[in-house]
Amino acid sequence: MIENRPGLTFFSHFILWLGVLIVALPLWIAFVASTHSAEQLIATTVPLWPGDQFWTNYSNILTGPASEAVGISVSQLLLNSLIMALGITFGKIIISMTAAYAIVFFNFRFRMFSFWLIFMTLMLPVEVRIMPTFQVVADLELLNSYTGLTLPLIASATATFLFRQFFLTIPHELIEAARVDGAGPVRFFIDILAPLSRTNIAALFVIMFIYGWNQYLWPLLVTTDESYYTVVMSIQRMLAVGDDEVAWNVVMPTTVLAMLPPVLIVIFMQRQFVKGLVETEK
Template sequence: MVERRTTLGILAHAIMIVGALIVAFPIYLAFVASTHTPQEIMQSPMPLWPGSNFWESYQTALRGSSSSLTSTPVARMIWVSFVITMIITIGKISISLLSAFAVVYFRFPLRQLCFWAIFITLMLPVEVRIGPTYQVVADLGMINSFAGLSVPLIASATATFLFRQFFLTVPDELVEAARVDGAGPMRFFIDILVPLSVTSIAALFVIQFIYGWNQYLWPLIAATSEDMYPIVVGIKQMIGTGESVSEWNVVMATAVLAMLPPALIVVLMQKWFVKGLVDTEK
């Protein structure tokens, strides 16, 4: 039996609390800045307590400001980000499930070579292949569209690898039982493998949702009009350079609003996320 040591427990909790405070302080500072006027934010030192400009800042951000560097409402940016993120997330999970199913359960020449060819693409991030990808998207006429912003990002070698490892743990008896009952490959996939993979799908959904929500470089290139900017690109466009003036209260309010959807997904799916990671490791 492991002996419980009160001192070590208190020390561990103290370290975790300090770490949480360090991580949360910038978020708190962004929220405080969103509740003050631009003049109050520029004071030295900046106020560390919420101000009285909360509703004005968030209303201006949600409906868009004509005096800002971008007049696109944050509500529109959040909608664009949500649509792009859902396409990326669902697309990645669907393609990864099917590709892992093919690699594990179908016997065809060079099967392992195909898997490792998929896995090697982990070494080719978007930044490396962004030129050819942009050329293909432009030739297909998908620039400045939801398809152009999301489809090039839906392939995932990581998710394929994780689903492959999980499928390898499925007992062969299930395959034989399905074959005896007359179930074809897709029936076996839909009725047996997908329900068994629910926790892994949930864990990957959280990871891929955050991945899609935080996309910046590709949308910056593939979006040519402000009404197609996702929230991450929109925040950058609000920050002025040179002699232009930034409405920092609106910028901070937009940043706070941008954090809410992924934070909500993590909170709502925390149980499934943890269970999915544990089951995947098994």
């Protein structure tokens, strides 16, 4: 039985809307600032209502060079970030699924030792191994390439662990039935395990896409050619102008556009994301 307490209901909704306001206010200010000219933003404090430079600011950065520090358009920056994020996402999912599949369904020497070695890499953040990784990428001549942006980041111990935990819940009767029907390891993986894992894949897709999209340090190290710059690292370059005035009419529209893809991914995949975290399909 749920008691009806108007005071408690009002208080909980007030806290909820207050939290929404705190989160949304910086986003609103960024959008408003993206619709004003540089002179207006420098001369006064940031206004609270949109200006009349929306189409001008956004069309300039999407069609022409973003700024003096970044000589390509923001549309190219967004494309580079999208390629990097999708490459990292699909790479992590494919490698993690196959690694978990081998660990759970195949018997070989040092199977669990291999899993714990993979799991131990969770204690090694990217920053710890970034210099040797950079040296390997440089020796392979993968600097200033999409392969160099994505390949070193596609392994994921977290995803391997999550897929392993899910695969352990697969009933042995299903495995035996597939074997009786003549399904080999590849067919069992593609026709049975992959469809059963779709909610887990969806949840990891959202997490890994945001992880890949928000990468800053790695693209900063491996790219010196502007044609491979990503949008997140380019925002920092737009701000590093020394004693000159920051072109906020360029930085703010770029920031708003940089936020859109992760937000859209979360919005359109939120149902699958929640199911992948709280449910297990069998």
